[in-house]
Each structure stands twice: as structure tokens, then as C-alpha cells.
Amino acid sequence: MGVLNKVVNTIRNIFGSGKTSTPDNTSARLAELRKLMQQEQIDFYLAPSIDAHNSEYVPECWQRRTWISNFTGSAGEALIGLNEALLSTDGRYFLQADQELNAKYFTLLKQQGFVPETELWLKKNTQGKTLGIDAKLIGIARFNQLNNLMTSLGGKLVKLSENLIDKARANLNEQLPLPNTPALTLDIKYTGQSTKDKLTWLRGEIKAIGTDFIALNALDEIAWLFNIRGNDIDFNPYVISYVLVSADKAVLYADNNKFTADMIVELVKSGITVKPYDEFYADAGKIETSVLLDDKVASQWMLDAISANVNKVFVPSPIVLKKSRKNLTEISG
The missing domain is CATH 3.40.350.10 (Creatinase/prolidase N-terminal domain)
Known part of the structure; x- marks a missing residue:
């Protein structure tokens, strides 16, 4: 010693x-x-x-x-x-x-x-x-x-x-504001797969599991799914956000000021609606059928937002394993 x-x-x-x-x-x-x-x-x-x-x-x-x-x-x-x-x-x-x-x-x-x-x-x-x-x-x-x-x-x-x-x-007058840094979208030449294709795959996964919605709060999963990156967290290229995806909707809840008008248009073309970050809770409360939640990652607050009558399926998010398997574009860097 x-x-x-x-x-x-x-x-x-x-x-x-x-x-x-x-x-x-x-x-x-x-x-x-x-x-x-x-x-x-x-x-x-x-x-x-x-x-x-x-x-x-x-x-x-x-x-x-x-x-x-x-x-x-x-x-x-x-x-x-x-x-x-x-x-x-x-x-x-x-x-x-x-x-x-x-x-x-x-x-x-x-x-x-x-x-x-x-x-x-x-x-x-x-x-x-x-x-x-x-x-x-x-x-x-x-x-x-x-x-x-x-x-x-x-x-x-x-x-x-x-x-x-x-x-x-x-x-104590020591509170700090939320970061308000610009976001960016990644071209398919970097990701190897379009956002539309990723959404098609995810919808197939949640249908196979037997749910109509998936609710996401993990920033790395959202970044991968929508091919977006940000600077809200030092040394981590993420945008502070939530996501709801169903068979016919994909909603990104984030500060609209992070996105340029051209980026909003690009996201809309991919089938994504951008709504204010604070609207996630109310929209989650409108789910009427079933939802997938990763109970190791999703917060109790997210669960509380969803009606007691909705069927909740607690399984790991399918995105975790999918994004760990790099495609040829990602492997080549």
C-alpha cells in the first residue's frame, strides 16, 4: 500500500x-x-x-x-x-x-x-x-x-x-438553458441507407412484435433512424428529441429552431413530421391501441404519458441490434 x-x-x-x-x-x-x-x-x-x-x-x-x-x-x-x-x-x-x-x-x-x-x-x-x-x-x-x-x-x-x-x-440563480445548437442531416452516401428505408424496416419490426407504435427516447437510436446529427451534448453528435413511429406516422419531437427550412423539407420528404419537444407527452397520451417500449431505456414518465388502456409491450428496441450491424457504406467509412 x-x-x-x-x-x-x-x-x-x-x-x-x-x-x-x-x-x-x-x-x-x-x-x-x-x-x-x-x-x-x-x-x-x-x-x-x-x-x-x-x-x-x-x-x-x-x-x-x-x-x-x-x-x-x-x-x-x-x-x-x-x-x-x-x-x-x-x-x-x-x-x-x-x-x-x-x-x-x-x-x-x-x-x-x-x-x-x-x-x-x-x-x-x-x-x-x-x-x-x-x-x-x-x-x-x-x-x-x-x-x-x-x-x-x-x-x-x-x-x-x-x-x-x-x-x-x-x-440560487444557477440554472442553465437547454442547448440550442444546429442539427444536420446525413446524406445516404454516408449512411448507406435512407431514412425512408429505415422507417419501412422499423414498421415491419413493430408489426411483427404485435404493436402499432414505438416510442423512442434514446438519442443514438433517433440519430440512426432519421439520419440526423447534432451538437447538443459535448463529444456526442445527438439532437435532444423524442420519436413516435406508427404504420403511417413518424414524428420527431425537437426544437424546430435546430433545423433549417431546407432540412425540414428533407425530413418531410422522408415522411417525418417535426413537432416541438414539449408536445411528446400529450401526443403519447393519444395512442389508443398498443406501443412498444424498451423498459430498460424508456422512462417512467413516458409510460405515465400513455393511457392505462393501451397495451404496452416491454421489449428491447429493435434499433439497438440493427444499428450495430454496419452496412458496407458504414464499414468503408
Whole structure:
């Protein structure tokens, strides 16, 4: 251990401590969040690192876990209680978390793998307590796990109408706007397959599965399906968006300002309607028959948008496997 400590100290001396250069506002931020938690009558609040699209890398305005904990790693989640605060992450980030977390306020939960320690801690420490979440940030499968866990403990899981960290940021004048960067469409000479052909294939897949709609929130799947790229997230060429596809409709929910008039025309020619990002929830509520949802990726908020009478089929999105099989154009680069 002595040799290892010397190596670690040498690395720190060469590259710095890894701490952020911004002031540590942990105390003020936790105090503001806890005030909101008390107003909502919850004992704990879960702050995942992902966004509403299950993205590992998210725009700065949605880096909620980073904002509350000061931990900047790409994986992990914070659990904030009225009297304690915890950060769960895996072994890739133990040293970084140790450097970035303020030990006065945060306890590090060290994952033994890639499954968060959060549930284990909740099981031991939250008998009869209330856990609050933002349903946009919790996948359907995990929501069910958390709900079952809290019920078994005599507590409850509460879906809040607003993200409390966003609200705390706004109260402290630290909120950032959503990115508004231009999008672009890729020519078939780069993709090897047109958007029309991809939609024809996808419609065949969802018909074979036995559903009339598919709802998508994964940005990489949307980018592949519609041959679009963007700059909303650093180092990730995606456009923040949702998608609904049926036998006769394909709707892209995104900020219209990201697309030029020529791009809108091109998308329309491919059979795509572009609607405002915020209209996805209402339109999902208009589905009357059946819908495919990937319950590991789609959020509980998406499920809540859909009528209870609609048949939901929870299977992996067929796009995941399809886009992993590169065509000759993609292979040639």
C-alpha cells in the first residue's frame, strides 16, 4: 500500500488534485434542495447522472448529480437525505470521487461492479421513509424495482411534478438553458441507407412484435433512424428529441429552431413530421391501441404519458441490434 500511495501522490503532484476550480457550494446547494424536500414531504431524493434520454453524457444544464455533489464522473448517482448525502459510483471513479466530494457532507458508496449501491443502502436505512424521484430520469424497470423496495419497507416512492435540483438551481440563480445548437442531416452516401428505408424496416419490426407504435427516447437510436446529427451534448453528435413511429406516422419531437427550412423539407420528404419537444407527452397520451417500449431505456414518465388502456409491450428496441450491424457504406467509412 505504501508504494501505491506514493504512485497516487506522484500522479496528483504532476496532474493536480482533480478538484474542480469552481468554489465549493455544496452546503448552500444541499440546504436549498433540503428545503424543497421538506416542502414536498419527502425524506430522500434520488439524483441519477442520466437525463430523460438515458444518456450517460448529458448537457451541462442536466448535470444535476454533478451540481449537487461536485462529482464530475460520467457514472454514478446521488442520494440526498434530510440529514445525510451519499454518492454511489463504481471502481473506475473511486479516486476521483474521493478528490471531488466534500467529505463533510457526502459519503461515498463504493459499487462492486456497475450496479448502484443505492438500493442496498435504502434497504438498510429507509424503513417507513419516502423517496422522491423525477420520473423522467428513472427507467420503467428500475422504477418498478424502487417502488417494490420502498413498499416492502413500509415506505413509498413519490413521483414529483418538478425536478427539485432544477428548482434549487433556479432559486440560487444557477440554472442553465437547454442547448440550442444546429442539427444536420446525413446524406445516404454516408449512411448507406435512407431514412425512408429505415422507417419501412422499423414498421415491419413493430408489426411483427404485435404493436402499432414505438416510442423512442434514446438519442443514438433517433440519430440512426432519421439520419440526423447534432451538437447538443459535448463529444456526442445527438439532437435532444423524442420519436413516435406508427404504420403511417413518424414524428420527431425537437426544437424546430435546430433545423433549417431546407432540412425540414428533407425530413418531410422522408415522411417525418417535426413537432416541438414539449408536445411528446400529450401526443403519447393519444395512442389508443398498443406501443412498444424498451423498459430498460424508456422512462417512467413516458409510460405515465400513455393511457392505462393501451397495451404496452416491454421489449428491447429493435434499433439497438440493427444499428450495430454496419452496412458496407458504414464499414468503408
